[in-house]
Amino acid sequence: DAKTTQPTSMDCAEGRAANLPCNHSTISGNEYVYWYRQIHSQGPQYIIHGLKNNETNEMASLIITEDRKSSTLILPHATLRDTAVYYCIVRVPYGGSQGNLIFGKGTKLSVKP
Amino acid sequence: NAGVTQTPKFQVLKTGQSMTLQCAQDMNHEYMSWYRQDPGMGLRLIHYSVGAGITDQGEVPNGYNVSRSTTEDFPLRLLSAAPSQTSVYFCASSYLAGGANVLTFGAGSRLTVL
Numbered sequence A: 001d002a003k004t005t006q007p008t009s010m011d012c013a014e015g016r017a018a019n020l021p022c023n024h025s026t027i028s029g030n031e032y033v034y035w036y037r038q039i040h041s042q043g044p045q046y047i048i049h050g051l052k053n054n055e056t057n058e059m060a061s062l063i064i065t066e067d068r069k070s071s072t073l074i075l076p077h078a079t080l081r082d083t084a085v086y087y088c089i090v091r092v093p094y095g096g097s098q099g100n101l102i103f104g105k106g107t108k109l110s111v112k113p
Numbered sequence B: 001n002a003g004v005t006q007t008p009k010f011q012v013l014k015t016g017q018s019m020t021l022q023c024a025q026d027m028n029h030e031y032m033s034w035y036r037q038d039p040g041m042g043l044r045l046i047h048y049s050v051g052a053g054i055t056d057q058g059e060v061p062n063g064y065n066v067s068r069s070t071t072e073d074f075p076l077r078l079l080s081a082a083p084s085q086t087s088v089y090f091c092a093s094s095y096l097a098g099g100a101n102v103l104t105f106g107a108g109s110r111l112t113v114l
Helices: none
Strands: A009-013 A018-023 A032-038 A045-050 A061-064 A070-075 A084-091 A107-112 B004-007 B010-013 B019-025 B031-037 B043-051 B054-057 B064-066 B076-078 B087-097 B100-105 B109-113
Touching: A009 A018, A018 A032, A018 A084, A018 A107, A032 A061, A032 B100, A045 A061, A045 A070, A045 B100, A070 A084, B004 B087, B010 B019, B019 B031, B019 B087, B043 B064
Parallel strands: A009 A107, B010 B109
Antiparallel strands: A018 A070, A032 A045, A032 A084, A061 A070, A084 A107, B004 B019, B019 B076, B031 B043, B031 B087, B043 B054, B064 B076, B087 B100, B087 B109
16 A cells, blocks of 8 residues: 655644645555545544546545546635644555555644734 | 435443444445554455455454454454554445545544553
8 A cells, every 4th residue: 555644743724725645656556546534533424536637525625646646635714623632644445454544644724812 | 415424432441341332324335344543554355245245354464353144244253352452443334436445434442552
């Protein structure tokens, strides 16, 4: 599996865009990029995923570089409730053990007033 | 729609005791899994199931058993609790979304082993 590298922590001002980077330089052609977040003591929450194209949903946007070696999760207008640990994961499509998601330590995003 | 329900939310055990953490989902998801999370760490996969009657080991399976007799339920059994099993346990279920594996997590079960 491709490994990911994320900054340990980041700060963002409330109301501004939060841009969370993730490097996955060994990603293979069929591996998806997933983003989850975990707000203190709660179960992780799915945010978004993508394969090659940029993706947007009601929570965030995912920008994947053309070579797919890195991606950026964008929270367009961060609020205090977005303070959480954000996990970037890459994984092959679902299929037995290959579908398991492996979580690293993620990025601790602190949104400040 | 309840999603993924875990019980109990909190449990204290003595070393050597056994117990079962319950996990139920009402979304008809085929895939279910158990993770544990220790302070300052990411989630580590304990066991998973790709359907009723099928289970397999994850990264840290020792000391835990699972079974999957129905699509809805995926209990995690601690056979003889040890202090090293003090952790927060999360159950998840998932569906396919365009080939990807999108997990829905429960709220967690916090276990303390004395």
